[in-house]
Amino acid sequence: MTKIIGSPTRYIQGKGELERFVDHASTLGNRIFIIIDKNIKDIVLPFIEKNLEEKKVSLEIVDFNGECSKNEINRLKGILEEKGGEIVAGIGGGKTHDTAKAVAFYAEKPVIIVPTIASTDAPCSSLSVIYTDDGVFEEYLFLPSSPNIVLIDSDVVSNAPARLLAAGIGDALATYYEARACQNSGALNMFGGHITKTAMALAELCYNTLIEDSVKAYLSVEEKVCTKAVENIIEANTYLSGIGFESGGLAAAHAIHNGLTVIEEAHNLYHGEKVAFGTLVQLVLENAPIEEIEELIFLCQELGLPTTLEDLNIKEVNNEKIMEVAKLACAPEDTMGNMPFEVKPEDVYAAIMGADSLGKYYR
Structure with a gap:
């Protein structure tokens, strides 16, 4: 191997x-x-x-x-x-x-x-x-x-807008969950190899750093100051997430993001904002423990990251459009196939609607 x-x-x-x-x-x-x-x-x-x-x-x-x-x-x-x-x-x-x-x-x-x-x-x-x-x-x-x-x-x-730091956190939040999915499925990473212990450790360190320092860093950047928490989050968003996703692999969260690019209303959202919602959708697909889902939702809400379709500027849900998102997310060339179980567009559609309901519930 x-x-x-x-x-x-x-x-x-x-x-x-x-x-x-x-x-x-x-x-x-x-x-x-x-x-x-x-x-x-x-x-x-x-x-x-x-x-x-x-x-x-x-x-x-x-x-x-x-x-x-x-x-x-x-x-x-x-x-x-x-x-x-x-x-x-x-x-x-x-x-x-x-x-x-x-x-x-x-x-x-x-x-x-x-x-x-x-x-x-x-x-x-x-x-x-x-x-x-x-x-x-x-x-x-x-x-x-x-x-x-x-x-x-x-x-x-x-000195950049705090929303941009939050978007980076949204992108980085997917790193551990997608690497874990790839490890469980035996999927190859972005280099065509299997996941090293180092890559998995970096993905986990990325997640733990985000949980520990995200809110502190976000508040500091709102004041245009660079604290130790900001330095840690810059490293997590950029290096730990970069190595973690590439050497760990991508799965449902980024596939959902790619599907969302067909929704015109969501075009003005940043990459990481859409990935954050995609991560929630992945956890619903996996039927992850409620503790994991709650931790993700609460952090996203503190940082202004999307947890509902409305947060993605989708004010009126069009079932056909959501299915279009689901179909694109399941395209053969995308990374949905790295999940440790078969995922069909109907499953993605249900998970998107389920994630939306959870976001509304915890709001």
């Missing part, structure tokens, strides 16, 4: 690390091609450019258009090749990271990922989630390796 665990070559987290971006990136190349969320350029670039004159590097900065689609990847790859960049850097949120990783892969360049929020576990993974230009899930792009460097300035993350 082959067991595989993967991770970035180097994970760097701390206060003020953006000012050392060039030092870290220049270990990989001197012509740095930066893909950046345009709404954070004015916040981030002054830190990066602070000591630029002292370095023998050049920066080419290109705005990310907002969607990790094949068209956007091809557009950016074309600019990279025209400008002759030696290294790709993705600065911003999860879709920026996935796009940068894909561009670097197709261009055969190293990549450095710089999260400015802790809202997903995308930074550490060797995976890009590809959407259509309209934001509907299309496919997973499996990459041969994790990013060369992941660099996080915890001061910058602490």
Whole structure:
């Protein structure tokens, strides 16, 4: 039995690390091609450019258009090749990271990922989630390796909206439950290997950290301060969840998220917000102990994460639409098949409605 665990070559987290971006990136190349969320350029670039004159590097900065689609990847790859960049850097949120990783892969360049929020576990993974230009899930792009460097300035993350940190917690909450499902079913992880004890331990550590520090960190970020709890949650959302999901495997929670992308009303919710509801649906599918369900619901409600369809902006439940979600979640190419029992669209439909009822009940 082959067991595989993967991770970035180097994970760097701390206060003020953006000012050392060039030092870290220049270990990989001197012509740095930066893909950046345009709404954070004015916040981030002054830190990066602070000591630029002292370095023998050049920066080419290109705005990310907002969607990790094949068209956007091809557009950016074309600019990279025209400008002759030696290294790709993705600065911003999860879709920026996935796009940068894909561009670097197709261009055969190293990549450095710089999260400015802790809202997903995308930074550490060797995976890009590809959407259509309209934001509907299309496919997973499996990459041969994790990013060369992941660099996080915890001061910058602490000054982002608290809702984004909560979304990252929602994404990370799925890590342990999905890894456990994959372990119970004998499913392969994202590397095509079985789960190591290390990966399972990291997934469990991720969950325990979230239970211990999520609320404290959320309240601190609301005040724009970086406490030890914030540092712990940044690490849990980014590194522990990233290694845990990829080396542990995905199951129902993320499949439900992908199904929810067909619901137009839910398009303005963050990835992790939809995954949080997907995790509740997975626990209903498993008929998990009520103590587990209650712990998840109570934490989600404290953080403003969805526990009902109404929380997903689905004000009027259309049974046909919910079944469409269920069918997409059970698509052969998705991860519902990693559950330790057969799951049909009818089962998912029932679990979605059951999760919605539980969320209403505990509200």
